[in-house]
Amino acid sequence: MTPELKGLLLVSIIKLLVVFTVTMIGVALLTLMERKVSAWMQYRLGPNRVGFGGLLQPAADGIKNIIKEETFPGMANRVLFMLAPALAFIPALTLGSVIHWAAPLPVNFDFTLPLLGRFVHTGLMPMAVADLPVGILFVLAISSMGVYGIALAGWSSNSKYALLGGLRATAQMISYEVAMGLAVVPVLLLTGNVAFGEIIRAQQVGGFGWFILPLFLAFHNFLVAGFAETNRLPFDMPEAESELIAGYHTEYSAMKFSMFFIAEYTNMVTVSAMVTTLFLGGWDIPFTHWDETPGVLQTIATGGMMFLKVFFWLFFFMWIRWTLPRFRYDQLMALGWKVLMPIGLAYVMLIATAIYLIENVAGISSGLVKMLVLTGINVALGYIVFMVLDRGLLIGGSRERGAASGGLGRRAA
């Protein structure tokens, strides 16, 4: 093994451990945050008994889940029943490895250890566990794997509630995969690359070239599909606790149950990081080019920026969850197939045409101007989609009645 390879291995292992630990602790704290945010919205205090202000509540939950009894439903398929939580958990964690959490860090070392030999690393180290050249494709591929865990959990539990939950989850995640894939395509069209590093770099034009404005509809579709992929309200059909008790994890107890929760929250982090990377410039600090020159300070600052952005989206997830009611199953599928997919398809065509026209016909080469023109197009499209097409028609109940149409008839005194 060459010293360079050993050096690469060393930093990779360190990054792996750091990302894994931070993710697990972050997820634990996210459960606390969810409870605190919901409490804040509902005139409550939330957990405040364990530790200072309830900070140790996740630890208490973790201990409880570990020492609880493992139960198996009668006639359940034990192997798959045990396997399912892991199958949900592993893809969720794997996805965290391709996210770029900060600007690349210059790492130079050259030292020799007894027995292990010489380690060498020079140049920039991307702040992702694996800086895959196929970044986004990897995410799409692995996130589909999460379906297996849920479908198998539903099937192997030998419970009708779990089965229905698992079926719903499978159909839902496969449907929204399509919408999600279509929402990513415009980003790839603008970037011309599928690697996350390149996507972030493409959003640094003029200090503020985030794709959220020039690709607003794609951003919107991606966010909606992201909600559906994570099975969070208003798309929490698979769980739908008022109908299916707890959906696919009805029969699970103790740590296996916890695994599904960790997977859900990890997915939330991943989707938040994806939204940030694809549409909010990743670790980019807006209105400055200072963060693009490598350095330790820059890495720390961009890491903080990334954290802020991801944190905002995590809060957004919770905000939505504690605000909206749940879709019905058919409405959810209709939204995915009849609304998001056609819009996504048409949008890909429009953006592709627009980029062609801008670059080849109008001959504009300035990135900033291109972004501005696309933003203009998106304002027009957004107006058409949200103001003209929607108006409660896309997801409304019956078409004859708009929301709250017609006052109640009243009999006066």
Added chain:
Amino acid sequence: MSTRTLEVALATPSLDPRGHPTTVPLGVALPAYHAPQDDQGGEHMLINIGPQHPATHGVLRLVIELDGETVVRVVPHIGYLHSGFEKLGEYRHYNQIIPLTDRTDYLSPMANNVCLALAVEKLMGIGITERCQVLRVVACEISRIISHLVWLGTTGIDLGAFTPFLWCFYQRERLYNLQEAWTGARLTTSMTRVGGLMADIPEGFEAGLRDFCRTFPKTLAEVDAMFTRNAIWCGRTQGVGVIDGPDAINYSLSGPMLRASGVDYDVRKDRPYLGYESYDFDVPIGEHGDIYDRYRVRLEEMHQSVRILEQALDRLERLRGAPINVDDPRLILPPKHRAMSDMEAMIFHFKQVMEGVKAPVGEAYLGVENPKGELGYYFVSDGSAKPVRWRIRPPSFINLACLPKLCEGVLLSDVIAINASVDIVMGEIDR
């Protein structure tokens, strides 16, 4: 006199010549072509919701036959909370029945107490004092708001919106505190007596209620902002669980269920009691008879209840110091200190406790507009101090009867929403 015989299909499981079960394995006799197909290997799936389920609002059990996620049939099963209240009532003096009524519709105990007192007073031909009337109106309207708040919150949860639930329960707590200050109990209020009330309202009650009336509409407006124009909420509720006016009447629905279908019937307006005709309030009427209209009718009813409460508070101010009980020692227990020191009072006390208050021979039915619909108490008296028959007309039991019809062909999620919109309380259904 001719005897009437009823042909009752016995619920013994058996198969018809084609091998289909002639009875549902749940004890409901049905024609063979209606019988649900066997779960194993059949096209349809039987799914059991309840009696322990987060969305059945108590111990209702629904057995649902599903074709995919489409509901083929819903069979409700009740009786898990049967307490035999009606029979128990036959062994109690009229005043002793009041604690039983607390536990029927346990979301509006005070309104039940009022209904019982009114029914017995009708049976005995007693009039009550004006202050008592106003206080009973206050009790009824507080109960209405409490019950509707529970309904609103739990229905929100059933449709996935958790937050308004706690907003509603926060307000409900405020009313419960007032109720507790008045009656000493949050649930088992037992606050009426035949001919009057257990107690007058305490110091500070009026101020607390005024404060509630002032601030409560704000919460209603918040819930309104969360739901009424929310596309998901409209999508889940509009056009779901529709029952039209004639059908609603045929199913004998009452209360908000009936009014949401466009039928203008409110006991407070049509057969006024407690002087409701002298209060200024509106009765909201829906037009589509779906979940959305039921939601809006109930929301508006809470606004109207606040209006009534405000008027009642004004009257209470005018009637400050007026008696709450009728001046009849045969009906109303003398104060304890008099019973221990005054011969005559002691005799009345003894007779009331040992013999009870005797009602004349006859029968009486009285219906009131309870939060869930028309609650009726029917008494048959043989002249003794105990009824020979006490019959409750439970609004949620009768409203629930239309559930299988409403649920035909909807999706599983809609069953939960429809069940929530009926606003049932199992204590009253099973009695």
